[in-house]
Amino acid sequence: MATLAPTSSFFLLLLLILQLYSGKSDLQINYYSESCPRAEEVIKEQVTNLYNIHGNTxxxxxxxxxxxxxxxSCDASLLLDTAEGMESEKTSSRNFGMRNFKYINTIKEALEKECPMKVSCADIVALSARDGVVLLGGPHVEMKTGRKDSKESYVAQVEGFVPNHNDTIQSVLSVFQSIGVDTEGTVALLGAHSIGRVHCTNIVHRIYPTVDPTLDPTYAEYLKGRCPSPEPNPNAIEYARNDRITPMLLDNMYYKNILSHKGLLLVDQQLVSDPDTYPFVEKMAADNAYFHEQFSKALLILSENNPLTEEQGEIRRDCRYKN
Structure with a gap:
């Protein structure tokens, strides 16, 4: 039997080490089991406490x-504030209305007390969403962890990826398809519009100067009551809830609403008029369990979009600033 030369043995050993190292950098279930065993429990505790005080978190x-x-990337770049010549993604008009960022710091502070510099802000973003979904009556999604935090902001790219409420449904589908979410998954993710609220600045074009003919007339009158001016103050608290019946439940009422022409945003109503998306709207309106199943699958794909791992990123001390 031939024996390997010392140099061959060395390179085989090096390849094995590299394979083991690269495997460690992949997202994993219970990534923090050794470095911070209570990480996911701490996040869940903080998310629950904040929800009990501020349900909209x-x-x-x-x-x-x-x-x-x-x-x-799923890298917490959104959380970076403007600093050191780097403009925050929060300043983009596509992120208008985003709030409660300060409570991310509350979660981060609790984790830093538990195990300093072990848990990334990117994993906080993912796991807080997972736990928030459950608090809103949605399904539990088993998420992997091990993401690292971005050292830069991508404000120039926000408009190319975050759809506008006036975009065509086909362009929205295209964006989601670029990260691996299919049509069925995109329809399910838009079901997140069953919770929360929309500022009047994103609604008034459907009711002024004339009412969008795809809107239910009675619903249009309700929206005029919520948004009495065609030029609302963007800094004022003027909004309408996505769903008036179960406003804080992640359920299939959203699909029932848009089938009844009571969708708040233009993109919502297009789900009904587009032949590619309409069949899925019907199925989700008829079956809440089916909606939850597809929502879980799509949310998981979204949460694993191009994560930074190991040396590609960092673990920020403060989620608002790079180290």
Whole structure:
């Protein structure tokens, strides 16, 4: 039997080490089991405490996941404030209405007391969304962890990835398809519009100067009551809830509403008029369990979009600033 030369043995050993190292950098279930065993429990405790005080934080966590992960990577770049010549993604008009960022710091502070510099802000974004979904009556999604935090902001790329409420449904589908979410999954993710609220600045074009003919007339009158001016003050608290019946439940009422022409945003109503998306709207309106199943699958894909691992990123001390 031939024997390996010392140099061959060395290179085989080096390859094995590299394979083991690269495997460690992948996202994993219970990534923090050794470095911070209570990490996920601490996040869940903080998310629950914040929800009990400020119920709308659960909605914010889901929005954070989408607005962060859809832009380049699931890397907490959204959380960076403007500093050192770097402009924050929060300044983009596509992130208008995003709030409760300060409570991310509350979660981070609790984790830093538990195990300093072990848990990334990107994993906080993912796991807080997961736990927020459950608090809003949605399904539990088993998420992997091990993401690292971005050292830069991608504000210039936000408009190319975060859909506008006036975009065509086909362009929205295209964005989601670029990260691996299919049509069925996109329809399910838009079901997150069953919770939270929309500022009047994003609604008034459907009711002024004339009412959008795809809107139910009675619903249009309700919206005029919520948004009495065609030029609302963007800094004022003027909004309408996405769903008036179960406003804080992540359920299939959203699909029932848009089938009844009571969708708040133009993109919502297009789900009904587009032949590619309409069949899924019907199925989700008829079956809440089916909606939850598809929502879980799509949210998982979104949460794993191009994560930074190991040396590609860092673990921020403060989620608002790079180290």
């Amino acid at each position: 659960a909605v914010s966590w889901i929005r954070n996941l989408f607005h962060d992960c859809i832009v380049k």
